[in-house]
Amino acid sequence: MNQNKLVDTTELAIQYEDELIYEDMLDIQVQNSNSILSTFIYEYENRYNTKIKAIAAVGERYSHYGSIGGNGELVGVASEEIDFLELVSNCDEFEILITDDKYIRVVKHDHDGINAMDLVLLTENEVKMYYENEYDYFNLAEFAFINKKHTKLFGSVLSSNECVA
Numbered sequence: 633m634n635q636n637k638l639v640d641t642t643e644l645a646i647q648y649e650d651e652l653i654y655e656d657m658l659d660i661q662v663q664n665s666n667s668i669l670s671t672f673i674y675e676y677e678n679r680y681n682t683k684i685k686a687i688a689a690v691g692e693r694y695s696h697y698g699s700i701g702g703n704g705e706l707v708g709v710a711s712e713e714i715d716f717l718e719l720v721s722n723c724d725e726f727e728i729l730i731t732d733d734k735y736i737r738v739v740k741h742d743h744d745g746i747n748a749m750d751l752v753l754l755t756e757n758e759v760k761m762y763y764e765n766e767y768d769y770f771n772l773a774e775f776a777f778i779n780k781k782h783t784k785l786f787g788s789v790l791s792s793n794e795c796v797a
Contacts, residue, residue: 695745708773
């Protein structure tokens with residue numbers, strides 16, 4: 633499967649050994665990714681006459697340690713801040729990419745394996761419904777996993793997107 637990488641911290645670290653240049657390039661790539669996300673959200677809100685209040689990334693864990701490392705477990709993270717950095721905290725390395733299937737995938741690497749998660753947009757009404765029933769869910773990411781499908785890209789984001797990394 634071909635994937636259009638927007639950010640890949642491992643590739644950046646190899647390409648830019650100087651830490652200051654690495655940080656600058658990472659900031660640029662994350663800003664570009666957030667700009668793509670903002671454009672997509674704007675088009676999504678206009679198309680569906682709604683307001684996006686949060687983002688989540690949900691998927692599966694892969695570990696070479698098997699079940700000890702959490703292999704096959706469902707994983708997710710969510711944020712009411714529309715910023716990819718909120719989704720990639722607490723990991724060693726990360727990637728943000730657009731898959732051939734037109735999903736935004738967030739991949740978090742740690743010492744035991746990876747969490748491969750696809751983006752889900754959550755509307756104001758969905759976030760409100762989560763808070764009205766928050767004791768039924770572990771967190772907002774679990775709510776997104778149970779109640780929503782991954783959000784597929786459309787519009788100008790697909791036609792104008794260039795591979796950044």
